Amino acid sequence: MKKLFIYNSLTRRKEEFISLHEGFAGIYVCGPTVYGHAHLGHAKSYISFDIVVRFLRHLGYKVRYVQNITDVGHLTDDADAGEDKIGKQAQSERLQPMEIVETYTRSFFADMDALNVLRPDISPRASGHIPEQLELTQMLLEKGFAYEVNGNVYFDVSKYSAYGKLSGRSVADLLEGTRIEVNTEKRHPADFALWKKAGPEHIMQWNSPWGSGFPGWHVECSAMSTKYLGQPFDIHGGGLENTFPHHECEIAQSEAATGKTFARYWMHNNMVTVNGVKMGKSLGNFITIHQAMENLEPMAIRFFILSSHYRSPLDFSDDALTAGQKGFQKILTFLRRVTELVPATDAGIRLEQVVSDYQVAFENELCDDFNTPKALAVVFDFIREMNSLFDQDDRLNPVDQAGLINVLRRTVGDVLGLLPDAVLSNKEQGGDFSGVMELLLELRQILRREKNFALADQIRQKLTELKIEIKDTADGSRWEKK
C-alpha cells in the first residue's frame, strides 16, 4: 500500500497515516445540525472528506465512514443561555422537531447526492443515542471529571490537565479576555455541559438520573464515534471552526472517561468566504447548495472546491466559479474525444506506460495530504499531452483506448468523484431527437458544400441559442448538448 501523509491538527505536522488495524480505516466526521438547508460551507467540508474516504478506498483500505446527524442539543447561543436550534426552528415553522429533522436531513442528503458525495456508512443521530450519551456522562461523574448542579452536569476542566492540547489554548488563557459569561453554577467558566436540565418549554427531553433534560452538544460525537469505531479510532474530521471548543471537548470527555486516546489523526478543513467575507449565519450572506446549483452544474461546484486545498480557505466569486466551470468542461471534452476516437489495431503508438505514469503521478499528489489542486494539475498535464498526440495521429489501439477511459474513470471518476452517471449520460450522444439532429447536420453539410455559409451559420447560431453546440471537423460535424 502506498504511503499516505496526512496533516494532523493534533501535532501540527504531516504524518504518515498508519491505520490502527491494517487494511482498515475508521473515520468520523462531524455532520450537520439539521435545522436548515445545507450551504457552501457544508459542500466544501463534505466534499473534502469525501475525497479522503474515496482515496483511502482507492488505496485499498476498507473504510468505515461515520458522520453524525445532530438533531438535539446544539444550542443557538452560549451553552448556558441558548435555545436548542432544532426546537427553535420547529417553533418558527410550527412543526414537530422531528419533522424539522426529517425535512433538513433529506434536503442535506439530496444536496450531497447531487454533489456526488458518497453517503457515510453510518449516519447516527444524536437523538437516537441518548443512552450512550448518558452512559458517558455517568462514567465521567463516577471518575470525578464531572459534577452535577441542579440537574445540570458539567465537565470539570480543571480535572483534565490536557484540556487545550488540540487548539493550543490553556485554561488560564481562556479566563482572560474571554467572552464566556460567568455562570455561577459552573466551577470554572470553561467547564462545559454534558447534560442540561430541561425547562417545560423544551419539547425534546429525556429522563436521566439527574432529572429530565437533554445532552450537551459535544457529548454526542464522543459517544457515537466510539460506539461505531471503537476507541481509539483512526481519523476524526471536521470544520476548522469547531476545533475549539467542540473538538477540544470531545477529546477531554472521551480521554478522561476511558484513559485512552480518542482519535489518532485530526483533520480540519478550512472555511468558505463569499466575495472575500466570511459566510456566516449571523451575517446572513450564506448561499445554500440549492441556490448555488441554480446557476452552476453540481460538478462545476465540486471541481471548484477541489481546485483549492482543503486546508486553505476558499472564496466563492463569479469569476472564479466561471473559471472552474470551464476547467471542468475541458476534462469532459477530453473524455468525449477519447470515447469517440475510432479504434485502430494498427496504431503505431502504445500508451500503457504513459497511462500508468499518469496514474502514479496522480496518486502521489493525493498521498501528500490529499493535494487535489496538484492532482488536477496532473490531470490537465496528461490531457494536454494526449490531445497533442491525437492532434497528430488519432489512431488509437483498442486496448489503449479502453485503458485510457479506465484510468480516467478511476482517477477523475472514482477518486475525485467528478464523473457521476448523470454527467456521463447527460453528455452522451443520443436521446430522442438524435435522428432529427443528424438530419439537420446532413442538410447543413449540403449547404456548406454549396458554399451557402450564411444559412449554415444561421442554423449553427440558432442551435447554439438552444444550447446545442455544433463542431465542424474534418470528418464531419458533431453536436453536443451544453
Next chain:
RNA sequence: GGCGACGUACCCAAGUGGUAAGGGAGAGGUCUGCAAAAUCUUUAUGCGCCGGUUCGAAUCCGGCCGUCGCCUCCA
C-alpha cells in the same frame, strides 16, 4: 486582549531551502469557409514590505503592514 492561519501574475490556485505547477482570462500562430474544439508560443528576474541566516529563500528567523479565522452559533 489571547490563540492561530494566510498574503504568489488580470482572476483562481499549487509550491516549505536549489532557482516560480495547473485552470481561467488576454495576445499572437497552426487547423477551419468562418466559428467551436484542440494545439503551439507568450503574459511574475519575481512570490505584502524591511532586515537577517545561507553558496543559494516564495520557502527558515525577526520586525512591520494587511486580510481572515477561533476565543459566542456555524462545515
